[in-house]
Structures are given as C-alpha cells and as structure tokens.
Amino acid sequence: MRFYNKSVEPSSATSGLSFKKHLRQRRFGPVPAVPEPSVEDAVTNILYNTPGPSSAPETRHILNCLVQNEPGVLSRLSGVLAARGFNIESLVVANTEVPDLSRMTVVFNGRNVQIEQARRQLEDLVPVWAVLDYTKTKLVERELLLIKISILGPEHLHEQMPTTRLDDTVEFADENVSPLKNTDKFKYNTPSDALRETFSHLRAVTELTKLFDGKVVDVSSDSMIVELCAKPSRVASFMKLCKPFGVLEASRTGVMAMPRAPVHDHYEPQTEHSYEDENDAVDASMLPPG
Structure with a gap:
C-alpha cells in the first residue's frame, strides 16, 4: 500500500502538474535550469539555422x-x-x-x-x-478526349462560336444573289467551291484522326466530333494539330492509370550443375547384359 502526502495530492489541473513535477524530482532529481537565450542568440538562430527553400525541381x-x-x-x-x-x-x-x-x-x-x-x-x-x-x-495511362472541330475553315470559327450575336448575320433581300458570291464574309465564288473546301477539311481531319487511332463519332454540315483514347502526351499533340482547323470545344476526362504486370520467364535456362555428371566414370556393373 502506498501513502501520498496530502500536501501534494492533485485536486485540480494545476495541482496535478505540480504533483507530477514533485514525483519526477523525487525519482530523477531536480530538473536542470536552462539559461534563457539572449536577443543576439535568437536572431542568429533565425538567420542561420532556418532551412532554405528546396532547389529540387517539381x-x-x-x-x-x-x-x-x-x-x-x-x-x-x-x-x-x-x-x-x-x-x-x-x-x-x-x-x-x-x-x-x-x-x-x-x-x-x-x-x-x-x-x-x-x-x-x-x-x-x-x-x-x-x-x-x-x-x-511502369504504368498504362489512358485519357479520353472528345473534341469538336470546324470543317469550314479557321476564318469561319468566330461565326460558329455560341457567342456570335444574331445582329452579325448578313441578310439578303434578293433571292437571286448567292450569299457565297463576292461578299466580305465568305471567300468562295460559288457554292461548289465551298462544298469542295468543306469536304477537303473533313477528309484531312479524318485522316489525322486515323493516324492517332481515333474515331469520328459525329459529323454535321459545319463541324465534326472526334473521340480519342490515348496517353496524355498523345492527346495534347492531337489537340495541337487540330488547332489550325479550328477547335470549337474540347473535353478531357483526366488520367486513368494502372501498373503494368511483371513478365515471368517460365522456361528457366539450364545451369552448369545439370551437366556435372557427364565426365564421371561409368560403372560397368550397372550396364545391362550384352
């Protein structure tokens, strides 16, 4: 049975700390006094002992x-x-x-x-x-891209944007005047030229999509939507090549990653100890008769 002095018995938080301090002094002796640092020591510690920013690249x-x-x-x-x-x-x-x-x-x-x-x-x-x-x-990284590309040409990109106002459209009172003839808004002389140019852009974007193993999922009169699943760097390269045609909208899913599985060799090569008995002498008593 242990007996404690009532003068140091903890009755509150403050008395509990003093009680622990009293037990520590009885067991390990008095706590050595640490001199307080001067102002010069504190400033020197801050100036010279503070670690600098890391120089390693991100x-x-x-x-x-x-x-x-x-x-x-x-x-x-x-x-x-x-x-x-x-x-x-x-x-x-x-x-x-x-x-x-x-x-x-x-x-x-x-x-x-x-x-x-x-x-x-x-x-x-x-x-x-x-x-x-x-x-x-070693990872397998894939990212899905859906990109809408204009097939009319980069000069008509601002007209296909949703921010184009209706007041900017040109109205033609005479039905016999073609909207594609001798206007500042369009550069083609006949509708056939515009159709050929549109088909040429469509074919060029389709060939570019095949080179990147993509797929055309939608085609309209003025734009097309391409789907591409590849590495992030390959997706970024495809978007840079599509910029001259006019990118109307692009959506990327983000990177999905999965570690590659290790390849184990099931056909182990033969070692030297497999042939250690070739040069041994043959026991004649173990041979069959004749």
Whole structure:
C-alpha cells in the first residue's frame, strides 16, 4: 500500500502538474535550469539555422487512392492537397469491382518531400484505405478526349462560336444573289467551291484522326466530333494539330492509370550443375547384359 502526502495530492489541473513535477524530482532529481537565450542568440538562430527553400525541381506525380464509397470523401481529399498548395491537374473517381470501394487517380506537380508528407496525411483520413505513389512505376495511362472541330475553315470559327450575336448575320433581300458570291464574309465564288473546301477539311481531319487511332463519332454540315483514347502526351499533340482547323470545344476526362504486370520467364535456362555428371566414370556393373 502506498501513502501520498496530502500536501501534494492533485485536486485540480494545476495541482496535478505540480504533483507530477514533485514525483519526477523525487525519482530523477531536480530538473536542470536552462539559461534563457539572449536577443543576439535568437536572431542568429533565425538567420542561420532556418532551412532554405528546396532547389529540387517539381516533378509529375500520380497518386492512386482506394477510398470508401461515401459522401464527402472527394472534398476531404482535395482539401488536404489544396492546404499544402498543390494544383491538381486531373482527378478521376470511379467505382471498382468492390461495391463499397472507389479508386481515385490524382495527377499534380510537386517535390518528393512534400508529396510524401501529403501521402501520409491522406492515409490518416478515416475513409481512405490505401494511398499508392505511382511516380516511379511502369504504368498504362489512358485519357479520353472528345473534341469538336470546324470543317469550314479557321476564318469561319468566330461565326460558329455560341457567342456570335444574331445582329452579325448578313441578310439578303434578293433571292437571286448567292450569299457565297463576292461578299466580305465568305471567300468562295460559288457554292461548289465551298462544298469542295468543306469536304477537303473533313477528309484531312479524318485522316489525322486515323493516324492517332481515333474515331469520328459525329459529323454535321459545319463541324465534326472526334473521340480519342490515348496517353496524355498523345492527346495534347492531337489537340495541337487540330488547332489550325479550328477547335470549337474540347473535353478531357483526366488520367486513368494502372501498373503494368511483371513478365515471368517460365522456361528457366539450364545451369552448369545439370551437366556435372557427364565426365564421371561409368560403372560397368550397372550396364545391362550384352
């Protein structure tokens, strides 16, 4: 049975701290006094001991997060990254083969030290099951692009935009006057020239789409919609090549990534120990008769 001195018995928060201090002094002796730093020491510590900014360049990182399929997970995860100053390039969320589990693929730029701190902070969230960094992993990356391209030519791009006012249209009172003849708005002399030029643009965009393994999903009298599924860099290259024709609208889904499976060699090469008995002497007693 232990007996405590009533003078040091804790009765409140302040007395509890003093009681712990009293027990520490009885067990380990008095706490050594630390001299307070002077003003010069404090200023020197701030000037010379403060680490400078990292000189490492920012790299592209891909985080694959397995999260619980419940409301509010996306806002909490993006809030953690936004609090650390990361600008998210793309964010894709979709269900997996497990009904209660969703996969989030996040792409952004940052430094390795900051990314590791953010990854550990994301793992501490309750609805997050796992966070994997695919930065140095061999991946299969795919992104879907839907792009609407003009087939009338870049000079008519402003007329096809939804911001064009109705007052800008030209009205022709005489029915015999063709709207494609000798006007500042159109450069073609006859409707046949306009049709040939439109067909030429349509054929050029179609050939470009085939080179990138894309697919034409819609064609109208003045535009066409192309679907392309490829790597992000290939999608960006396709959009740059489509700019001279006139891009009316573009929509990208974001990066979806999956690590590549390793290839195992099932045909192991024969080693030297397989032939170690070739030069051994043959026992004549083990041979069959004759």
